[in-house]
Amino acid sequence: MDNAATTRMCPAAVQAMQPYLTEFYGNPSAMYQAGRRAREAVRRSRDIISAMLGAKPDEIVFTSGGTEADNWALTAVLEAKKEQGNHIITSRIEHPAVLRTCEYLSRVRGAEITYLEPDENGVIRPETAAAAIRPDTILMSVMTANNEVGTLQPVAELGRLAHANGILFHTDAVQAFGHMPLSADEMEIDLLSASGHKFFGPKGCGFLYIRKGAGIGSMIRGGAQEYNRRAGTENVPGIVAMGAAAEEAEQWMEDRMRHETELRDYMIGRMRTEIPGVQLNGHPERRLPNNVSLQFPGISAESALIRLDLQGIAASAGSACSTGSLEPSHVLLAMGRSREEAFQSLRFTLSYETTRDEVNQVVEAMKQICNHGSCMETK
Numbered sequence: 001m002d003n004a005a006t007t008r009m010c011p012a013a014v015q016a017m018q019p020y021l022t023e024f025y026g027n028p029s030a031m032y033q034a035g036r037r038a039r040e041a042v043r044r045s046r047d048i049i050s051a052m053l054g055a056k057p058d059e060i061v062f063t064s065g066g067t068e069a070d071n072w073a074l075t076a077v078l079e080a081k082k083e084q085g086n087h088i089i090t091s092r093i094e095h096p097a098v099l100r101t102c103e104y105l106s107r108v109r110g111a112e113i114t115y116l117e118p119d120e121n122g123v124i125r126p127e128t129a130a131a132a133i134r135p136d137t138i139l140m141s142v143m144t145a146n147n148e149v150g151t152l153q154p155v156a157e158l159g160r161l162a163h164a165n166g167i168l169f170h171t172d173a174v175q176a177f178g179h180m181p182l183s184a185d186e187m188e189i190d191l192l193s194a195s196g197h198k199f200f201g202p203k204g205c206g207f208l209y210i211r212k213g214a215g216i217g218s219m220i221r222g223g224a225q226e227y228n229r230r231a232g233t234e235n236v237p238g239i240v241a242m243g244a245a246a247e248e249a250e251q252w253m254e255d256r257m258r259h260e261t262e263l264r265d266y267m268i269g270r271m272r273t274e275i276p277g278v279q280l281n282g283h284p285e286r287r288l289p290n291n292v293s294l295q296f297p298g299i300s301a302e303s304a305l306i307r308l309d310l311q312g313i314a315a316s317a318g319s320a321c322s323t324g325s326l327e328p329s330h331v332l333l334a335m336g337r338s339r340e341e342a343f344q345s346l347r348f349t350l351s352y353e354t355t356r357d358e359v360n361q362v363v364e365a366m367k368q369i370c371n372h373g374s375c376m377e378t379k
């Protein structure tokens with residue numbers, strides 16, 4: 001129930017990477033056969049991933065994950081566009097990989113940041129974004145789908161708005177890539193971050209899509225790998241596995257989306273009708289197929305998570321990154337929830353492997369938790 005935090009690698013991905021750990025372990029920069037073999041495998045992953053975005057292969061650069069891709073996108077645009085300005089527009093509900101980078105750029109590199117406020121459903125409205133644009137704005141960065149409440153953003157409209165004003169558009173698509181169809185052109189995206197372990201691929205492997213001509217530089221300097229844009233010997237097994245996971249995601253996307261949407265709506269429906277006062281966090285329709293974020297009045301998310309864990313159920317309060325920090329979710333607060341309400345929220349995120357039986361089990365567990373005294377605990 002915590003597939004937004006990470007996913008189990010799909011069998012195809014595990015199988016695909018194996019030969020590149022043992023037999024074909026050559027350095028992709030090497031001239032001999034073992035190197036060519038590895039190089040060819042990396043190229044194939046790049047082809048698969050670029051095709052899924054309707055992009056060209058040399059617009060995909062492999063990274064160590066979503067966090068690196070986000071750091072790179074924001075930092076590199078600030079450097080590349082310093083003649084044009086130093087103003088970046090982002091939102092309050094971004095992942096820490098974007099938020100902490102913006103704070104750093106503002107503190108150390110002289111960037112000016114505007115944080116857009118979402119509406120009560122977690123949507124960043126294009127009107128809000130339009131009002132924030134200034135002559136010195138160089139970048140707009142708004143996530144494709146929120147990792148905590150699952151709300152999908154109007155990315156195409158935001159991209160169009162950015163381009164109409166000569167601004168680059170970056171989107172953190174870590175929760176969306178491999179889970180729903182995305183098109184770099186139709187959504188007017190210049191930079192897009194994604195991460196293998198969020199779509200049934202390996203951890204420590206992701207990519208940044210960089211539109212040709214965006215003119216942004218490298219962040220990791222060294223060898224000539226990745227078209228001179230991201231130095232360091234490629235994570236060949238990771239890249240191969242991520243490519244295989246992407247291929248599976250593409251092939252089964254419609255089926256997976258249908259399965260997850262059905263279970264999601266069934267789960268939300270049961271929780272809302274069988275537990276008094278339960279409220280949905282995020283947009284009722286425009287949300288990720290696998291996201292069930294709910295507020296259970298009277299419960300403490302922390303003790304609910306412990307009780308769920310005792311039953312072998314892995315769920316999350318807000319995001320994995322904020323769990324344990326005892327801070328309420330910055331996303332829920334930005335959406336207008338009180339601290340108390342934020343502490344009463346749980347996130348369940350499904351996958352193509354989730355069954356109706358499992359959902360029923362979680363609903364029963366939550367009914368029990370809400371009937372018990374523990375739900376009345378206060379912070």
Ligand SMILES: *Cc1c(COP(=O)(O)O)cnc(C)c1O
Pocket residue numbers: 004005064065066067068070095097143146147172173174175194195196197198204205206
């Ligand atoms: C998980 C996540 C990241 C970070 O990706 P890593 O590959 O774990 O570094 C960034 N943004 C969002 C929205 C995420 O869900």
